[in-house]
Amino acid sequence: MNDKPAKLDTGVDYSKTLYLPETEFPMRAGLPKQEPEWLKRWDDMRLYDQLRAAAKDRPRYVLHDGPPYANGHLHIGHALNKILKDVINRSFQMRGYDANYVPGWDCHGLPIEWKIEEENYRSKGKPKPDLKDSAAMVAFRQECRAYAEHWVGVQSAEFRRLGVEGDFANPYLTMAYDAESVIAGELMKFAMSGQLYRGSKPVMWSVVEKTALAEAEVEYDDYESDTIWVKFPVLGRFEPGVSLGEDREAFRDAVRKQNAEGRDGPIGDLFSACVVIWTTTPWTIPGNRAVSYSDRVSYGLYEVTAPNDPDKPRWAMKGERLLVADKLAADVFDKARVPEGGFRRLRDVPAAELAALICMHPFRQFGGGYDFPVPLLAGEHVTDEAGTGFVHTAPSHGREDFDVWTANRRELEARGIDTAIPFPVDDDGYYTVDAPGFGPDAEGGPARVIDDKGKKGDANARVMSELITVGELLARGRMKHQYPHSWRSKKPVIFRNTPQWFVHMDKDLYGEGDTLRTRALNAIDATRFVPAAGRNRIGGMIADRPDWVLSRQRAWGVPIAVFANADGEVLKDEAVNERILAAFAQEGADAWFAAGAKERFLGNRHDAAEWTQVKDILDVWFDSGSTHAFCLEKRPDLKWPADLYLEGSDQHRGWFHSSLLESCGTRGRAPYDAVLTHGFVMDEEGRKMSKSLGNVVTPQEVMQQSGADILRLWVVSSDYSEDLRLGKTILQTNIDSYRKLRNTVRWMLGTLAHDTGETVPLDEMPELERLMLHRLAELGKVVEKGYDDFDFKRISRALLDFAVVELSAFYFDIRKDALYCDAPSSRRRLAAMQLVRELFDHLVTWLAPMLPFTMEEAWLERHKESRSVHLEAMRKADPAWEDAELAAKWQKLRRVRRVVTGALEEERRAKRIGSSLEAAPVVFVEDAELRALVAEADFAEIAITSGLTLGEGAAPEGAFRLPDVPGVAVMPARAEGRKCARSWRITDDVGSDPEFPDVSARDAGALRELKAAGRLAA
Known part of the structure; x- marks a missing residue:
């Protein structure tokens, strides 16, 4: 038998008669270059506005953004966080919700003030301004505002580069005037209800930073x-x-x-x-x-x-x-x-x-x-x-x-x-007169616990x-033991008694034991936590925490805008409060520090000599804990409470915690219905990333080298509920997975270039197509539940395995012959084309929230009239496609196929055959029921061979077997006949049609149809 088809002068170039894939969708993605162009397109077409318009009458789904600090470039933890949020928002938007995402920034507090002191003063040898002077205080605060404003712009662009879609033109900022007014108003609610009090308690104090710190602002490190x-x-x-x-x-x-x-x-x-x-x-x-x-x-x-x-x-x-x-x-x-x-x-x-x-x-x-x-x-x-x-x-x-x-x-x-x-220790760490013999009265002056360098x-x-x-x-x-350090200065803190402003946790202000603590614990019970362990974590913190200390002895932030008398009692006057809030809304919180502010706000009804204007700054956790009040409640395009808060697991003691207390203290419930937490990003060996170890991976370098979709694929394919690992090897694994997925999508696009849109009724489809539709229906449930459960790893793993294993290595491999070679009228080819059409639309819309750049490129290559895949509804599988009985049958057939392909692989390795089409193996099946299934199927097509026969009796001693498929054996054999010049199948009917003497009867029929349609090219 000749391995090559006979060269007959038919005058036909058979390669031009095949429905080979044709597409401009490139094999090489070029994501670093292409993604910014997609971002520009989305901006030019105002995609965000189109998304809002399309979702106008839908139910809202609100994921409220936890604000990062506006004080530096994004790190890999930011990327993980924002990508997860974007996947969730996109998935709900494409599943019939109005999922408006409003990004926010935490602009106040010590991180920014510390940077200003370092960059504008300490590094230049300049003394810090005297903040007791009103003009100097306001000027210093303006420096902080300008610094935060700069980094909001930088981080906004970096978040957008990750593919995050949202209202970046109108974010919420804690330093916006209206936000500062609302934050001050929320504090006044605590004051007016009797929850706020001035007291003295031991708090964690940073001598270096000259302020009290909350538990969320410290980290524990080794200390001798x-x-x-x-x-x-x-x-x-x-x-x-x-x-x-x-x-x-x-x-x-x-x-x-x-x-x-x-x-x-x-x-x-x-x-x-x-x-x-x-x-x-x-x-x-x-x-x-x-x-x-x-x-x-x-x-x-x-x-x-x-x-x-x-x-x-x-x-x-x-x-x-x-x-x-x-x-x-x-x-x-x-x-x-x-x-x-x-x-x-x-x-x-x-x-x-x-x-x-x-x-x-x-x-x-x-x-x-x-x-x-x-x-x-x-x-x-x-x-x-x-x-x-x-x-x-x-x-x-x-x-x-x-x-x-x-x-x-x-x-x-x-x-x-x-x-x-x-009060034995002062702000600077020195002993006071309350430590006799060690304070100012001591010989040589007061002893010092810790200095301003830590x-x-x-x-x-x-x-x-x-x-x-x-x-x-x-x-x-x-x-040596673990000791609290400030997470900003990295220096140890001390516990010292200081006068501060607190919110009662256990004072029965609401009646019948309805304290802030009981409210918060009840709210935790009513909240969904993902993973569930988060409930116990935050619950334990709320159950054991002391009264909430709100005051900080700093300059940049919203002040505790109240007046107190000599006994520490707060002035409760709504008219005074209204004047303060109106001024903040118009001028910002700087109005509190301006010259004459005390007299301006007290007015004529109160003697200024009897009241002290509190100059302490609110803890920034109170700021961020109030975002629900000035963002969710104030914006008509959002709702309160939020459906979801999502941050790192450390926020059980941070943003989740302060938001819970703030909302329970003023509204009686949590500002969220669900809380989702993720772990931290470590290097490939599970070590914390640090510059000294040289193991830091930045999102900027990943996007520059590989693209944002690669970073996003890493996020959605990882178990983010635990700490994640990232490095070159892990990135390469994701690049390889992406390449396989992209090639699957590319093949579908090329095949669909020949799609005429014709359909075949479900009951007329071949079993193989109905099997794949059943798998689509199964996957549809996985996708829907996965997005509801925020289980992106399950979705991405299922879809990637389906694309690579079930499509590329199974279904496409089998159906390439029919799709390339069958006649235009072939029901088998039309059914296969219809299936590829369904596969493409489902897979691309299912993956669009995860890989928005790639799926946009693929979708518009196929649907050129479309505006964007992100304006499409996520495709739903038809329940009628489900066929468990058929799936069970094909599970058995695929086990037999594994044995056949295993045998053929050995033949290829031994160079006894080149391709599987040169083979016509003999298959032995002991089980009678399974043998009958193989007999009634076109198993040569399933195994991609030119022929296949069922052997009688027991398999010979040397037959190929697989240990996990007992009772099935294969004896390799070469196919008999001639090789078709068009399909390369070896059959005994090549030359049976005198008009096309070098092709099989099937291919001759296809050529005749093409000729009649005037599509036969010479």
């Missing part, structure tokens, strides 16, 4: 701390009815009486003992006011028995008695350098006994100012996991310390103890030195 074990000598036991404040001499008599009972009694033996605490913040010792214990911990009274050794000095001397948790006793004595076996346990010390004790402050002997009693207080935060089982309690320097102290305030005051919380001061060293001097230091050391 000094650690100390400190002795608090037991002073006595509280006697019922004896007040320390009223009769200190009576109290001292009671102590003497108890001491006289002797060391071995059930009480007296404690009065020569010391309670031992452990802390990683020695500098907080001057602020100590109590020691906390737990009634869940077992405590004991221990005595040092090891002789004192002058050659091995230690701070725990023989005969000393110490109170510590039993579980930690061995570790405490080891740290105190007491040799093993050098101590003994004397007895249990129950919680009831601890509750009655008071101690001396370790600096009581140091000098004046520390002669107050130090009570023992039960605390839920105390454990015996580390330290001593007792916790040094400084209500000025820790939230739990503050909570324990204030929870016991009434009882402590009844005992005559002064419960005022001191470096440790001398406070720890001086405190430890004095503890040694007074003999109350039991041990010391150093340890």
Whole structure:
């Protein structure tokens, strides 16, 4: 048999008689060059306006944009975030909604102010302006505004380059005058309802940035701390009815009486003992006011028995008695350098006994100012996991310390103890007069906890030195641990008591226990979280969080625009509020800082001397938490509440959190119905991206080298609910996947160049076409559910596999012969063309939200009369296409096909055949039912061979088999006959038509039709 068709002089160029693909859709995408041209086209045609007009009467779907800071170029996390939002908006728009996207920017706050100070002042050696001067304050704020305005423009262009569609001509900005007015108005709602109050609590304070920080503004990093074990000598036991404040001499008599009972009694033996605490913040010792214990911990009274050794000095001397948790006793004595076996346990010390004790402050002997009693207080935060089982309690320097102290305030005051919380550290990290001996009165000046560069001061060293001097230091050391740092300056923060403005979390302002906390927790229960774990995360934060601190001691932002009297009470006057808000709307929040603002806003009804104008700035999280008020509620093209908020998982403590509290405090519910979170982008090895490691991937470089659609394909094919990875290898994988998908689309476009639009009824279609329609119907459900569930990975994986495996490597491979070679009237060819038409329209509209540039190019290549694929409705599969029985049948046939193609592949590798059309294998099928299915199918067409026969009996020993397809075997064989000069099939009917002697009968019939239509080219 001849491998090549005989060269007969028929005068016909058969290649011109084939319906080969024809398209101008290029194989090479050239995305970096083409995508900006598509953006220009969309701008020129005002695509955004056309989308709004097309969706005018549809139900709205609103994804409210979480505002990024306007202070630098976009990073890869921004790209991930904005691409996810764009995919969601486009998918809902194409599925029958009005999905208007309004981008927004957070323009206030420390990030921008910090940049202005750095770029305009510190780097130039210029002093920062005196912001107490009205003119200087307003001028400085204008610098911040101009800086933010510049970066809004830059970031807007960068978001657009990612393919993000939205109202970029009219974004929302927190620094817009109307926005500043609304933000101030939202704060006034809290003030007028009694939720806002001025108080003093320990807050995280950045000495470097000179402001209080919220939890959302800190990150935890390694930090080496000094650690100390400190002795608090037991002073006595509280006697019922004896007040320390009223009769200190009576109290001292009671102590003497108890001491006289002797060391071995059930009480007296404690009065020569010391309670031992452990802390990683020695500098907080001057602020100590109590020691906390737990009634869940077992405590004991221990005595040092090891002789004192002058050659091995230690701070725990023989005969000393110490109170510590039993579980930690061995570790405490080891740290105190007491040799093993050098101590003994004397007895249990129950919680009831601890509750009655008071101690001396370790600096009581140091000098004046520390002669107050130090009570023992039960605390839920105390454990015996580390330290001593007792916790040094400084209500000025820790939230739990503050909570324990204030929870016991009434009882402590009844005992005559002064419960005022001191202010031991100032804004600059120096000790104040509330830290006697270490503050301004100290020799050499005040000690400093941390300096304005974020470096440790001398406070720890001086405190430890004095503890040694007074003999109350039991041990010391150093340890590395996670410690809060400002996420902007990257420097450690401190906890310090400062006067701030707060919103009550637990004050019953609404009746029947309806507090801000309960409202927020109820709102969380009513919200859909994707992934579901987000509910527990934000719920735990809301359940445990302290009162909401709103004030910042900075310059750039919306002020806490209220007036307060000497007692901290807020002026509640709607007329004053209206004047303030009107001025903000016309002039911006700068009006608050202008000369004469106090008198202007108070008017004639209030004496300016009685009221203080609050100059603190609102926390920027309050700004962004109010975006729903000045964007969703104010814009007629949006709605409140939003259908969805979408940000990174860190926003459970950030934007999701502040928006929830702001809205619940003013409206009683969350401003969103659903919350979607994504992870962070790491490098390919799972490491955090950093310039020092050289592993940073920027969206700009990816788009410049590969295009935005490649970046978008990476996003939608990743599990964004977890941290994502990105690098060269991962990008290349996505480039390869994109290329395969593009080639599938390109082949369909080329094939559809010959489409006449004729249709074949479903019941007249071949089984293969009906099978693929069934698969389209199945995929339609995957796509619909995937977009509803925001499960883009499932959609992209399903569509890519379908395009590459089921279409290119299966259906198209089989049907190329019919599509290229069948006669124009062939029902098989017409049905196949009709299917390709459906495949194209469905796949392109399904993928358009994910790959908007590529699918726009493909759609307009096919539908030249169309304006844009993004103005099209996402195609829905016809339920009538579903045929589970047919699919089950073809699943079995495809298993047999795998064995045949496996056998042919071996023949090709051995160079016994060139193409599968040279083969006519013999297939052995043991199962009778499966054999019947193969027999009734045109299996040679399915296997793309020129012939195929079913073997009788058992397969020969050397037949090809696949382990996972038992009972099927294949014996390769070459096809018999002549090779058709047009289709290259080897058949025994080549030459049966004398008019076309070198082609098969099928091809001769096709040529005759073409000739009759005048389309046969010589």
